[in-house]
Amino acid sequence: MKHIRNFCIIAHIDHGKSTLADRLLEFTKTVGARDMQAQLLDDMDLERERGITIKSHAIQMDYMHNGEKYTLNLIDTPGHVDFSYEVSRSIAACEGALLLVDASQGTEAQTISNLYLAMNNNLVIIPVLNKIDLPGAMPEEIKDEMVDLLGCERDDIIPASGKEGIGVPEILAAIVERIPPPKGDPNAPLQALIFDSQFNSYRGIEVIFRVKNGSIQKGQKVKFMNTGKEYFADEIGTLRLSQEPKDSIECGDVGYLISGIKVAKEVKVGDTITSFDTPAKEAIQGFSEVKPMVFAGIYPVETSEFEELREAMEKLQLNDAALVWEPETSAALGFGFRCGFLGMLHMEIVQERLEREFDMTVITTVPSVRFEVMTTKGEFMQVSAPSEMPEPNFIDTIEEPFIKAQIITKAEYVGGIMSLCMDKRSILKNQVYLTADRVELQFEMPLAEVVFDFFDKLKTISRGYASLDYEFMDNREADMVKLDVMLNGDRVDALSAIVHRSKSYEWGRKLCEKLRELIPRQQFEIAIQAAIGQKIIARETLSALRKDVLAKCYGGDISRKRKLLDKQKKGKKRMRQVGNVEIPQAAFMAVLKIN
Structure with a gap:
């Protein structure tokens, strides 16, 4: 055990985590020159195209230090706030973390958020100043920021460049010297924490775990404590570039388990694996349950594909533990699922993965958050879709979720950001100058206002400099x-939304205008209206497509023309009563385009 080190890499988005992981793998010769490629651990096409990490990736390396061989288990984590649940699970499987800070950008909101997450789990932090080879790097100023943030010595900070490979030997030496070996009792009953899982269409579900106490042998009968299911460990092993089967995995190490599990619900991330013959007395404290922030409906375009979509969702949930879903029905769209996401990017990625990996074409409804409603009868209910909302005369009070938002930006953009936040019904709580040029703003704001386009607007106002991190308050x-x-x-019902009364009139007007552009004209007139309860607050009319019935009347009496026009008008009226309006997918997302 004393030769094992478990660590993860944490940082703000785009501070060079995956690139540094590439250099560590290269330096320890875990990956040969032939197999090397940029962002090696990001194995999804989507991750490569967008240049972001969506999923945590674990890999094992061997490293010689002072003539002794050490086993290093590395977990590369995502940086975006929407994937922070991946980070929290990775942190639970480690004893130390490399905290990367970009030498040109400095500490940002997610850097601080991930740092506190690691500190709460008592991880040893190794500060690394990355990208020191950039022309815009300011190593001395940013070292000052890091010393203030971490309370560490200046000499503890390792200058590095993931691209050029500068500082990699120093980082590996620091991992061995500063991070403690895993604690645990090799002779105690087996306790292993599941921190990830993935679906393999040939071998069933692969469970990725970290042994806390005892050890696990190939062929041993094991039990999952949370679900109570029992399996045989058909194959166990460690995660190299490809899986490497082993006969046993010892205390403190990280590995994978394949036992032919076919049903997705039988594996729960955060569960404890124990031995069937000598079970542990209690489960390991897993992670906090994931709290979805944004809710939206996902429906198959063809209603006959509902069961296929359910299977796809189950498989996707294995790979993405932050996804929460339950079946629901809609009058306009038929059968589908109400899904909970951690944010708008998460929602976008899930939709794209369903389309790419499972070949499903889906319609996503307008995102909303979860409101708590007290009815006039004194009943309490949770509402996460507009269709669940009772009529206004039955509602006593409505409570909406508030978040604590932390925005770090350059001083020159403070005015613009403040006016944006005030427009979103926020309360400014604190304003701290981290340096002469960088400000940290703390707001309390309604989550419903953040859901749609807040992040995009924030980036636009600050020219991409501001960083946002938020957590749920009350x-x-x-x-x-x-x-x-x-x-x-x-x-x-699929186009309804829950909005604040002060914005409802403007919202209704803009939504009607937008739908008028997006809905194709029909043979009959379409009235597009926005209403609160029984009160119509906005209306647009989409005129009918008409045939020129007067073409054959050249000259002649007006009464002949009138007769023909009236005949056409009657036909249009009858058509309107029986006609159905086809709504294109673009119209369901119209709400997102309202600015």
Whole structure:
């Protein structure tokens, strides 16, 4: 055990985690020159295209230090706030963390957030100043920031460059010298924490775990404590570039387990694996349950594909433990699922992965957050979709979730960011100058306002400099109303939204205008209306496509023309009563485009 080190790499998005992981793998010769490629651990096409890490990746390296061989288990983590659940799970499987800070950008919101996450789990932090080879690097100023943030010595900070490979030997030496070996009792009953899982269509579900106490042998009968299921460990091994089967995995090490599990629900991330013959008395404290922030409906385009979509969701949930879903129905879209996501990027990625990896074409409804409603009868209910909202006369109070947002930006953009936040009904709580040029702003703001386009607007105002991190605080009473959209008098539940009363009129007007552009014209007139309860607050009319019935009347009496026009008008009226309005997918996402 004293030769094992478990560590992860944490940082803000785009501070060079995956690139540094590449250099560590190269230096320890875990990967041969032939197999080397940039962002080696990001194995999804989506990750490579966008240049972001979506999923944590574990890999094992061997390293010689002072003539002794050490086993290093590295976990590369995502940087975006929407994937922070991946980071928290990786941290639970480690004793130390490399904290990367970009020498040109400095410490940002997610750097601080991930740092506190690691400190709460008592991890040893190794500060690394990355990208020192950039022309815009300011190593001395940013070292000052890091010393203030961490309370460490200046000499503890390792200058490095993931691209050029500068500082890699020093980082590996620091990992061995500063991070303690894993604690645990090799002779105690087996206790292993599941911190990840993935679906393999040939071998079933692969479980990735970290042994806390005892050891696990090939062929041994094991039990999952949370679900109570029992399996045989058909194959166990360690995670190199490809999986390497072993006969046993000892205390403190990280490995994978394959036992032919076919049903996704039988594996729960955070569960404890123990021996069937000599079970441990209690499970390991897993992770906190994931708290979804944004809710949206996902529906198959063809209603017959509902079961296929359910299978796809189950498999995706194995690979993405932060996804929460349950079945729901909609009058407009049929059967589908109400899904909980950690943020808008998470939602976008899930939709794209369903389309790419499982070949599903899906419709996503307008995202919303979870409101808590007290009815006039004194009943308490949670509402995460507009269709669940009771009529206004049955509602006593509505509470909406508030978050604590932390924005770090350059001083020159403070004015613009403040006016954006005030427009989103925020309360400024604190303003701290980290340096002469960098400011940390703390706001309390309603999550419903952050869901749509807040992050995009923040980046636009600050020219990409501002960084946002947020955490849930509490629920507060608010004057929220359900805004219904009606087409020819029929409510379309998939287009409804829950908005604040002060913004409802403007919202309704803009939504009607947007839908008028997006819905194709029909043979009959379409009335597009926005309503709160029974009160219509906005209307747009989409005129009918007409045939020129007067073409054959050249000259002649007006009464002949009138007769023909009236005949056409009657036909249009009858058509409107029986006609159905086809709504394109673009219209369901119209709400996102409202600025």
